Amino acid sequence: MTEPDKPHEQGDDPTTGEPELGAREAEAKGRTDIVVFGVTALITVFLVTWGVASTDTLSTAATAALSWLVTNIGWGYVLAATGFVIFALWLAFSRYGAIPLGADDEGPEFRTISWIAMMFSAGMGIGLMFFGVAEPLSHFVEPPPRSAPPLSDDAVETAMATSLFHWTLHPWSIYAVVGLAIAYGSFRRGRKQLISAAFTPLLGAKRAEGPLGRLIDILALFATLFGSAASLGLGTLQIQSGMQAAGWIGSVGTTVLVLIIVVLTICFIVSAVSGVARGIQWLSNINMVLAALLAFFLFVVGPTVFILDLVPLAIGDYVRDFGEMVSRSGATGGAAMNDWLSSWTIFYWAWWISWTPFVGMFIARISRGRTIRQFVGGVILVPSVVSIVWFAILGGSAINAQAGGANIFGSGGEEAQTFAMLETLPISTITTVLVMILVAIFFVSGADAASVVMGTLSQRGSIDPNRAVVVFWGAATGGVAAIMLIVGGEDALSGIQNLTFIASVPFAVVMILLCVSLVKDLRDDPMTRREELGAQVLEQAVISGTELHGGDFQLEISAAEDTEEEPGEESGRGEGGSEGSRG
Structure with missing residues (x-):
């Protein structure tokens, strides 16, 4: 990451370059919003206490709630996620695409190469490390209902198309919607970097800062907390499996999982409050290099030709099956399809939505001066290309090994399959340790930023939130992650999926309304008004x-x-x- 060519502060007025009054006050005082912080903290403490005191009842309640939600509103998630894709692409190709995220004469804050590099960084993470092998392999051995015979050539096509469906256009369009709303409001309109501030054109300035605005920020804070906890849970499961694969530990119980969570939580809290941004930036850049080296190594020593064949095959199958994948529902697959959707598609949509406040703020912050068209193109295309290559290499290696007789799928849960695949290749001990390091650093570097974002949401948009608040949200993330794993029992991933989906439901509604608010804002943009006036004058x-x-x-x-x-x-x-x- 390079230093910005034009330093600006969030909340700057686009014409004067000075922070608006509200942003200056929030930044200077860092005052905690008692309502936003207090309500979210109370709900979080209640859930953690419930999970500790009566794990079985929380597990039963979460499972029942998930079942009801998937059956009754799962269709809404499927439609909403595809709607965000259409909305983001429409903005890019519409007349609004030329509107800059800043003043009319303002150039991009970061050079294009640096901007793309940071997009690449945002496109990688624990999710790709955890599911890079597990997802394509799972869809190959157990394809989605009514799709293809298991372990067949058709199953290979279905596996790759479904993996790309979950990791390319849809997630990054979801991120783009929130990131664009924040970037436009902050850099073009001079508002604070809060989700509620993006609702100013829909609610009015007073209501956006009143009870309704606080409710929106509470939902954003709650979603971010559970999204971060889900990532911590996945990272914990994978590190535990790596330690088993390396022979460092034997059988694993809840105690070991909680200890791993405690260590990771302490690491990212220290990182978040230490102010060593350059150190974390350095670690993140090192992680990108290590991830690229891992992918290159697997490409070279693995089934290279098979991987190369998978790339165009996966893209073609994704395009061909897109309509079928976006329309999967219980209406055609019954209970089996609902179960599959809750474990895969709907879980992903919920996870992406829960991450949007954090990722949205990140990509908004680095995109000042870009046009809407450039923003949408970069945010969607760059990470999508990374995902295509990543799944072709890791997923292709696993599928090839499974088809060749290695029982990678039967080696354990999703968290263990990456290490089982590595064991079929040379120097597996070294690559196993490398994967654990990658997972740990990916989580620490991402979670420390998520903790700061939660602090920002708690303190009226302050870009330098109080350390005590950041520490609290870091500890809360660890607590919720532990409860997720404990609630899941033997199938720990199910607890993560259940609680993540339930927590993201309200924010999904917020995102739909956010699209309406953004369009209303863009229609009143000075550039839009000038175009309309010019067209009227010329016509007359x-x-x-x-x-x-x-x-x-x-x-x-x-x-x-x-x-x-x-x-x-x-x-x-x-x-x-x-x-x-x-x-």
Whole structure:
């Protein structure tokens, strides 16, 4: 990551460059919003206490709630996620695509190469490490209901298409919607970097800062907490499996999982409050290099030709099956399809939505000066390309090994399958340790930023939240992650899926309304108004010229003080005197 070419502070007024009053006050005082912080903290403490005191009842309640939600509103998630894809692409190709995320004459804050590099960084994480092998392999051995026979050539196509469906356009369109709303409101309109501030055009400034705005920020904070906890839970499971694969530990119980959570939580809390941003940036860059080296190693020593064949195959199958994948529902697959959707598609949509406040703020912060078209293109395309390559290499290696007789799928849960695949290749001990390091650093570098974002949401948009608040949310993330794993029991992943989905439901509604608010904001943008006014003036000029002179007239632009209108002539203000058009 490079230093910005043009340093700006969030909340700057786009015309003066000075922070708006509300942003200055929030940044200077760092005052905690008692309502936002207090309500979310109480709910979190209640859930953690419930999980500790009566794990079985919380597990039963979460399972029952998930079942009801998937059956009754799962269709809404499927439609909403696809709607966000359509909405983001429509914005990019519409007349709003040229609107900059900043002042009219403002260039990009970061150079394109640096911006793309940071997009690549955001596109990687624990999710890709955890599911890079597990997802394609799972869909190959146990394809989605009503799709393809297990372990067949058709299952290979279905496995890769479904993996890309979950990791390319849909998740990054979800992130783009929130990131775009925050970036536009902050850099173009001079508002605070809060989710509630993006609702100003829909609610009005007073209501956006009132009870309704606080409710929106509470939902954003709650979603971020559970999204971060889900990532911590996945990272914990994978590190535990890596330690088993390396022979460092034997059988694993709840105690070991909780200890891993405690260690990771302490690491990212220390990182978040230490102010060593450059150190974490350095670690993140090192992690990108290590991830690239791992992928290159697997590509070279693994089934190279098979991997190369998978890339165009996966893209083609994804495009071909897109309509079928977005329309999967219990209406055609019954209970089996509902179970599959809750474990995969709906869980992913819920997880992505729960991460949008954090990822949205991140990509918004690095995108000042980009146009909406550039923003949408970069946010969606760059991480999608990374995902295609990643799944082709890791997933392709696992599928090839499974088809060749290695029982990777039967080696354990999703968290163990990556290490089982590595054991079929050279120097597996080294690559196993490398994967554990990658998972740990990915989580620490991401979770420390998520803790700061939760602090920002708790303290009225302050970019430097109080350390005590950051520590609290870091500890809360660890507590919720532990409860997720304990609630899941032997199938620890189910507890993560259940609680993540339930926590994200309210924020999904917030995101739908956010789209409405953003369109209302863009319709009132100065650039949009100028275009509309110019079109009206030109249309009226053509109508008047046609009425007075038939088809023989001309439109002229000249300086206002030099303009002497002849009967039947239309003139306007411009930068010089030149003939505009002739009919």
